[in-house]
Amino acid sequence: MIVAIDGPAASGKGTLARRIARHYGLPHLDSGLLYRAVAQRLLIRGEDLGDAAAALAVARGIEPKHLDDPALRGRHAGEGASIVSVHPEVRAALLDFQRAFAATPRGAVIDGRDIGTVICPDADVKIFVTASAQERARRRALELGARGEPVDEAAVLADIEARDARDRNRAAAPLKAADDAVLLDTTDLDAEAAFAEAVAIVEARTRRPQRAIGG
Ligand code: DC
Numbered sequence: 573m574i575v576a577i578d579g580p581a582a583s584g585k586g587t588l589a590r591r592i593a594r595h596y597g598l599p600h601l602d603s604g605l606l607y608r609a610v611a612q613r614l615l616i617r618g619e620d621l622g623d624a625a626a627a628l629a630v631a632r633g634i635e636p637k638h639l640d641d642p643a644l645r646g647r648h649a650g651e652g653a654s655i656v657s658v659h660p661e662v663r664a665a666l667l668d669f670q671r672a673f674a675a676t677p678r679g680a681v682i683d684g685r686d687i688g689t690v691i692c693p694d695a696d697v698k699i700f701v702t703a704s705a706q707e708r709a710r711r712r713a714l715e716l717g718a719r720g721e722p723v724d725e726a727a728v729l730a731d732i733e734a735r736d737a738r739d740r741n742r743a744a745a746p747l748k749a750a751d752d753a754v755l756l757d758t759t760d761l762d763a764e765a766a767f768a769e770a771v772a773i774v775e776a777r778t779r780r781p782q783r784a785i786g787g
Contacts, residue, residue, distance in 0.1 A: 573598065573679040574694075575774060576687035579701035580747060581650065581735045582708035582715075584758045584766055588701060589683035591767045592774065595784050596681075601673045603684035603691070604653060606666045608644040609634050611652025621652050624659040631656075631665035647716060647731065654735045657685075660744040667691065685739055688750035697777040699770060700749035703759040708732050 575592055579585040586602055593600035610631045611621060619626045643649065656662050663686075670691045674680045682691065688698035703711075709729035717723045739747040749755060754773045758766045771784075 575681040576695035577683040582712040585701040593681040605639040607653035607657040608649040621655040685747040686745035698753035700753040
């Protein structure tokens with residue numbers, strides 16, 4: 573079973589994808605980490621995020637072990653990821669990695685922006701997770717605060733709005749719900765309720781209870 577979970581920054585899609593993967597015993601890929609890893613490497617080398625050739629060279633060298641760095645979860649890597657992900661050549665270079673991840677016999681849960689539209693257009697289940705920008709900024713500020721990063725909620729909201737605009741308006745694989753995705757608005761849902769809704773969507777989409785292995 574392949575489950576594609578897309579949505580804007582801080583919509584809760586990552587937490588949801590992790591829990592759905594654990595519940596059904598499937599491998600999980602947070603595809604945002606690929607773009608974050610590209611951006612972080614360029615930033616460390618002092619290279620320009622807008623330089624498509626430099627970003628492509630880095631993207632070609634990304635390996636699974638590069639995705640474990642906790643620094644990738646930080647604000648700079650996220651902002652940078654949104655910038656490098658605009659380059660079509662970077663997206664193309666990261667496509668095989670994502671398709672290969674999904675192509676295991678058991679399937680996978682992948683979250684991102686274009687999983688249901690581009691990476692896995694034939695996914696068994698597609699969920700598009702949204703929440704209001706204010707609620708997403710509140711959650712992201714809590715998350716950054718917990719990581720010990722300085723937090724100004726207004727600045728976080730401005731970042732999220734800028735990121736939404738860039739992710740939605742880019743020409744290559746923009747953030748949008750696939751025609752056959754189920755929308756899940758988590759603005760008024762806590763993580764538990766969002767998870768219950770997502771399981772219900774999986775079960776309804778596959779029209780039979782999937783074998784769950786855990787909580
Ligand atoms: O999900 P995230 O916040 O880690 O993603 C960081 C950026 O990476 C996001 O702003 C746009 C880009 N991205 C993308 O273009 N396509 C994906 N499938 C995942 C992320």
